[in-house]
Amino acid sequence: MNPAIATPEGQSQATSPAAPTLALLNVQRSFGPIQILHDISIELHPGEVHALIGENGAGKSTTMKIMSGYLAASAGEIVLDGAPVTFSRSREAEAMGVTLIHQEFNLAQLLSVEQNIFLGHELRKGWLLDHGSMRAKTRELLERLETPIDPRAKTADISVPEKQMVEIAKALSRKARVLIMDEPTAALTTRETEVLFKQIERLKAEGTAILYTSHKLDEVARIADRVTVMRDGHIVRTALRGEMDEDQMAEAMVGRELSDMFPAKRPASGAETVLDVANFSVGSIVKNVSFALERGEILGFAGLVGSGRTELMEGLFGVRSASGSVAINGAPVKIHSAEDAVNAGLVYLPEDRKENGLILTQDMRRNLTLLALKKFTNVLIDGAAEEAALDKAIVDFDIRAPSRDVLVGNMSGGNQQKVLLAKIMLAEPQIVIIDEPTRGIDVGTKQQFYTFIHQLAEAGHSVIVISSEMTEVIGLCDRVCVMRRGEIAGEVTGADVNEDTIVRLAMGLDKKGNGHG
Amino acid sequence: ADTTVIGVSIPAATHGWAGGMNFHAKTTVERLEATYPELDFVLATASDPAKQVNDIEDMMATRNIDALVVLPFESEPLTAPVKRVKESGAWVTVIDRGLSEDGIEDLYVAGDNPGFGYTSGMFFKEMMPDGGKIVVLRGIPTTIDNERVDGFKAAIEGSGIEILAMEHGNWNRDDAFTVMQDFLSKYPEIDAVWASDDDMAIGVLGAMKEAGRTDEMWVLGGAGMKEMIKRVADGDPTIKANVTYPPSMSATAIEMTALNFVSNAPVSGKFVIGSVLITQENAEKFYYPDSPF
Amino acid sequence: MAETTTNAPGKGGFKFDIQALGPILALIALVVIGYLLNPDFLASKNITNVLSRSAFIGIMAVGMTFVITAGGLDLSVGSMTAFIAGIMIMVMNGLIPALGTTWGVILVGMGVGLMLGAAAGALNGILITRMGIEAFIVTLGMMVIFRSLVTWMADGGTISLNFSLGSIYEPVYYGGLFGIRWPIIVFAVVAVLGEIAMRHTAYGRHCAAIGSNEQVARYSAVHVKNVRLMTYIVLGVLVGLASVLYVPRLGSASNSTGLLWELETIAAVIIGGTLLSGGYGRVWGTVVGVLILGLIDNILNLTDLVSPYLNGAIQGVIIILAVVLQRARTSSR
Amino acid sequence: MAETTTNAPGKGGFKFDIQALGPILALIALVVIGYLLNPDFLASKNITNVLSRSAFIGIMAVGMTFVITAGGLDLSVGSMTAFIAGIMIMVMNGLIPALGTTWGVILVGMGVGLMLGAAAGALNGILITRMGIEAFIVTLGMMVIFRSLVTWMADGGTISLNFSLGSIYEPVYYGGLFGIRWPIIVFAVVAVLGEIAMRHTAYGRHCAAIGSNEQVARYSAVHVKNVRLMTYIVLGVLVGLASVLYVPRLGSASNSTGLLWELETIAAVIIGGTLLSGGYGRVWGTVVGVLILGLIDNILNLTDLVSPYLNGAIQGVIIILAVVLQRARTSSR
């Protein structure tokens, strides 16, 4: 993808000297005894995109929450238009034109898309709601974002990327002077990311100050006018556009040199087939899918958002009703629930870790052992064994948390994901399905995850990786199934595992067809 | 032949006495319907005054009643609705609890609550000529309960009988059991208990037995539950007597109302069924083994 | 069978699907049964009776719809009615020496009723929102407290309105406009306003948002505590309004006034399709729920098919059935 | 350092924070007040009384803790007790002609009680989990149904156990082991087993997981419907057990048996710190809650400080206060 909408250098130079719209001065923040932020100073200028990058848990979200009034600083100042302000709640920040798009979805599941977008800012005619204008504006916003969803659709019923677009629409509707976006693209695919960037350019041109985080460094390099790198709650470097390349960013974040992201590929061994899926259909979404998985293989599943990869895997895992035949180690199995799947040696790491993966209000230990609790139970749960398992998981997966009994909901995304991986691996599965392994995860941790996945395959597990990040599928897998509209559009191996081939299959273009326009 | 519709509205069977009253009403209705094909009865039970008013309204609107037999849940709230029934031209029989306006009903069949309390009090006075210490269990906080307790207090006035404590046992066995347990913990010396109702007496006896103090005191219940009458008749030293408050007054009232329509007997007027003291001598007369109460 | 992932209850409420129709079908079934059992059932007098006595529960249920939609609960409304009615009567009786038996006294009484309702609702709401105590516990506690206070005020008996004042006040329940009784008119107005507030004002949306996800609402600049507090205050005022209509009906209050009305009110709301767990409510559904409950009693009085002892059993079965009719949702609790 | 890998020893154990202490402090305060008001309060006899009569609510409350932890609710337990007790008595009376007044009859009666409890719980659970109806509605409906059935079975009156059979059965309530009454022993055993099940078995974990996030539980191979169904069945069996202990006390059942026990049971659970919205429950807290409620009554009966009319008001205030003491958490509803 090339930067068709690159900003002229001159413009960014011209806006930089302007006074910052919003700035943090020497901000500190602690949670209990643990200091999370140390001396954070950061400036947001009008018409400029400022990127904040750093490892999981570096303190990016915390910084952003402080800037937008969701959290109070323990010390330090927030300066808006040159004058110090204190936001005692987010409402005040928003009233002054500072809007945050949260890393976690902030949508009420039972409300419609339109209701969510205007929540707290409903348009009225006198006392009554102005349904007409709100619906029209919602349509317009969604159209601008090229996301054709019905404004009346219930939020619980739309897909994850659609939810992200609704979040963005919601923020856009606020007409903010300062727009802070916490990993807006984590749940988006390339196409939607492009749409978002187009909007960012538009806002920039209108003079909006934008703060942005992402773990996708290529994006950062592309759209950021200024980059600030955080590590362990400190700012380690701030640079203007062009002063840092992706490698340097990664190094600054991690504090060490990153060698090649992906371990060497493991070519198919031609060993025995572990999983054989034939004519498998899930609801009305996935139709007659057939594929096979070999021992020790890492099989990729690529496709556009909504192509039905998640549905397929959830069907295999038994949490959606499905039909078709599934054989594991040559023996046909019937899987009607997650329990059946686990008993058959198949586990699934869900794409939405907060809704389906982890209980945010419980600690690590309880989350870790929930799936494989039987292994720790002999009438009573063996607490010591659980603790030992947690110790092992912390070491094996390099889980970092402020304390051992922190609630999982208070852990950073990357570490939550590690807990989740540790959790499903405790079931000692033969087949591991990982849906979006690195959604919202920093480069360093990503690399760790790739290593973990390799180690799993190495140890004889068979792995299926679903990812919307093309580089990930390409870097990890020797064989990739590409899905399109609920069917397997094609399977590529070896040298064919490249972006061009996969995109063509995913979009339904023939080999020599014209590219997407 | 024209049928005569008689509506019967009574409180639901939420405690023993009301259960007995319900039972008598129901069996009487069944019996009269079988005997007199020209009579049709509508029986409704209400759990609160508002529901009772609803029932009466429904009987008027949809059943065209020619007569209403009502035991008002409470006097005041039922007065106006029953008056409306009267104004529609129907016959009205009131049981037990008088309405707060005189002259509405054609027939009044009543128990005597102050008399119930007074008779009970007189028995205490008689049994304790030198005074003594007693505890009292009261019913559900209602006017009836107040009248009974006032009658009781009036009777024992100046007799040297000391009421150590009164608590509400709500005409309920379990509540009475709990209250009595605590009375027994609190007072090392109790000579007698006025349980004021046979359901509560059963709870009280349970608590006394548990504490092993059955021999220390005697208990007076009330309303003539068959098991209690039996014990009086058998000369049980703990249950020396009982005071009537016959739940069968519902049967009396319904039967008299029916008579008004099927015979020429003059039935209007006021019938007060006094509360009678039952002792071992006359207990046989009051023993109905078939009643559920 | 592995079901869908969405915990999709009440699909949004925009579409008239089977779920929305459920309670309506139940209502129609009841009306037909009533008519078959006794044609007088549809006589205007009977309809008037049923509607006007349903008004008390109905008015409160509209307020309860907002409380529940916002993720709350109020178990105190029944005894609050008794308490407010008791105080109203005592105040009015007390004013007679000074003001005579006039409409003035009644107006003061009505004002007291409404204000007391607001105050009682505010007390519930403050304990819940400011002290952070669970609504179930706060309102259970208040339920017991109010009932005990009524008993105490009535000295165990009945608090009765002065008789001649009562006759002046009576038309407020028994009178009406164009042949429609006041309680019915008031109930209709409250229901219509409630429906508008729920669907066409920001307030209604905010209630649903809070009930669906409090955090999200807070992050969207909704003043969560105030909105929630307001649901309890509004409910309190409506309880006051119900009391204002109730007093002229029976002219008295005692500790059996409004017994179990809280459960009836909540049942009506849920039969109507509002989610007990919050996040979605519909006022028109509540009205249907109230009518269903009101009709059951009425129909049981139309015939002597069953022993009156079994009335409760039939009520229970119908309550459950009315909800089964809309059960397409895979409820979580 | 923002993130550290802690390996602090002594992890995961119990921490007694203020929230956990809240109900205990309330309990201690009540005991002290009770003692100051009347030293007999601590006499072993009084303690025995309070504990044994708390046992009914207590046994059911342990089961209710699981139901609520798993995100459910059961309003039917009070009238279920009445129903089960009624059937038990009728069965036992009916067996006397065949089997005489023997322990055999009583054992059959007990068996019937427990099985009936399991069946009633299963009925609730099936309606809730398979039909997807909200627990509030199902159990409210069943509450009304059971109560009506008891009234009908008793013909409006009381169902009494045959007197001589009653005397054989009596020791089950009044007797005991080593001077400790059976109800207390049973309550203690149930509580200990419940605490173990909640904290140390997979079942307890699964209940909490379901109550926190049903989807996560489902993806974690928890059989959500079965676990939830089981909570209702277990509660039903415990209601049966409570009935088995209740019948020998006064040898009777009527429609006023177990009145409002459901609210008392739920209140005990919540006072104990279990979240009404599910996801977290503690059995020992429930036991404390039950004792708090039991003591309030006892203390009010032991003193004459206030008009008995106001007992309810004091109960209500204490219920709310007990929860205020643990309100540190900002409850969501």
Ligand SMILES: Nc1ncnc2c1ncn2[C@@H]1O[C@H](COP(=O)(O)OP(=O)(O)OP(=O)(O)O)[C@@H](O)[C@H]1O
């Ligand atoms: N409420 C809280 N209580 C305790 N610790 C917290 C809380 N919120 C955040 N933290 C800790 O603060 C640190 C910084 O978190 P933050 O969410 O700001 O990281 P981040 O840089 O946004 O990471 P990610 O890239 O994973 O989103 C983490 O160690 C996290 O566990």
Ligand SMILES: Nc1ncnc2c1ncn2[C@@H]1O[C@H](COP(=O)(O)OP(=O)(O)OP(=O)(O)O)[C@@H](O)[C@H]1O
């Ligand atoms: N509960 C649901 N009801 C109806 N349609 C649904 C539901 N969940 C998902 N869908 C639809 O199913 C299709 C596939 O969904 P899904 O987003 O899981 O695909 P995917 O290939 O896994 O994409 P990604 O994982 O990148 O989001 C989409 O059209 C989506 O809108």
Ligand SMILES: [Mg+2]
């Ligand atoms: Mg973050």
Ligand SMILES: [Mg+2]
């Ligand atoms: Mg997916």
